Amino acid sequence: MTTPSPQSLGSKSQMHQDMIDGAYLRNAWYVAAWADHIGDGQLVARTIMEEPIVLYRAADGSVAAIEDRCAHRFAPLSMGKIVGGDRIQCPYHGLEFDRTGACVHNPHGAKNIPSRARVRSYPVIEKHKAVWIWMGDAPADPAKVPDFAVLDNVPELYTTKRDSITIAANYRLVIDNLLDLSHTSYLHEGILGNADTVESDITVEQDGDDVVVGRHATNSAPPGMFAQFWPGHPPRVDKFTKMRWMAPSNLRLFTGICKTGAAPESGTGYNAIHMLTPENERSTLYHFTAVRFGVMTTDDALNRDLQKKIADMRRFAFAEQDAPVIEAQQRAIESAKRSLDPVTLAVDVGPVRYKRILDRMLQAERA
Numbered sequence: 001m002t003t004p005s006p007q008s009l010g011s012k013s014q015m016h017q018d019m020i021d022g023a024y025l026r027n028a029w030y031v032a033a034w035a036d037h038i039g040d041g042q043l044v045a046r047t048i049m050e051e052p053i054v055l056y057r058a059a060d061g062s063v064a065a066i067e068d069r070c071a072h073r074f075a076p077l078s079m080g081k082i083v084g085g086d087r088i089q090c091p092y093h094g095l096e097f098d099r100t101g102a103c104v105h106n107p108h109g110a111k112n113i114p115s116r117a118r119v120r121s122y123p124v125i126e127k128h129k130a131v132w133i134w135m136g137d138a139p140a141d142p143a144k145v146p147d148f149a150v151l152d153n154v155p156e157l158y159t160t161k162r163d164s165i166t167i168a169a170n171y172r173l174v175i176d177n178l179l180d181l182s183h184t185s186y187l188h189e190g191i192l193g194n195a196d197t198v199e200s201d202i203t204v205e206q207d208g209d210d211v212v213v214g215r216h217a218t219n220s221a222p223p224g225m226f227a228q229f230w231p232g233h234p235p236r237v238d239k240f241t242k243m244r245w246m247a248p249s250n251l252r253l254f255t256g257i258c259k260t261g262a263a264p265e266s267g268t269g270y271n272a273i274h275m276l277t278p279e280n281e282r283s284t285l286y287h288f289t290a291v292r293f294g295v296m297t298t299d300d301a302l303n304r305d306l307q308k309k310i311a312d313m314r315r316f317a318f319a320e321q322d323a324p325v326i327e328a329q330q331r332a333i334e335s336a337k338r339s340l341d342p343v344t345l346a347v348d349v350g351p352v353r354y355k356r357i358l359d360r361m362l363q364a365e366r367a
Contacts, residue, residue, distance in 0.1 A: 025248040027136030031275040034162040045078035054078040059085030064099035067119035146246040157303040160311040169330035171278040179350035213350035249276035268294035
């Protein structure tokens, strides 16, 4: 596909509005935590879409999520403890709440339980190694959990640490970063991109409501991380990325290198997982991991070393390279004393396309 022209990408003022818009799509699934990060007896506090939530495992092993704010004097329930296998005891006055959010024990006076002594509960589901939470009022639909089946039934050495960071910026700015991977040639030069990958053929497809943005650089030197996946690699390869956005804020990347002119699937690389959960208008909880494909290294010791290197490299790229720039963007937008009118480039085709879809979904939900 020919690279789109900047003029075809849409309204600049709308793009700016999107960058500062704090609206959330509520009737959707968001990752609250990696499943193995919620252990027995643990209370895990989260803020999602400005709502305080506490997650825990009940006695039967399933995960429950309720409002992290006692109905009595609003003390965080996450500061309390699990009692009786499936109830949270408030740390302040000992009221106990079950997984439905109902107060089931009042230790004071006649022990009567006021009808208003309850907190909100949230539907949760465990799938693809993660705990997903439904924030809306419509019935939770398990079929709408985004497809991260690449995480299921994977050899341990081919997958990396399930990690997370918090980025002090609106979740849309993080999506913009991930759907426009032209920045890897600059922000991640030598690790994920290089001078040879600047000039890439850009494609954009729409698959239902998903947006898939591809970049293909031919006859390039393999970037540092990918070169390690292929012992004895040719000096020139094709570098490919295909990033899929799944509403509202989850992305899956297929990326790697292959012989010049060959099909990407014949090469080696990884499927990168990006799960974004808005905490508020200025903060995003970011869960990530990666799963290798086309593995060409057979030595377990080498694969274990690469497993750690990939995890460390990706955390460094996100936390030390992406996050500072995205957070600076957020500050620059907020501090502007005049109306901002950002320039649009051909590389913005992916971000513009997903915003149109997300805005349509938001308008439908409001209606």
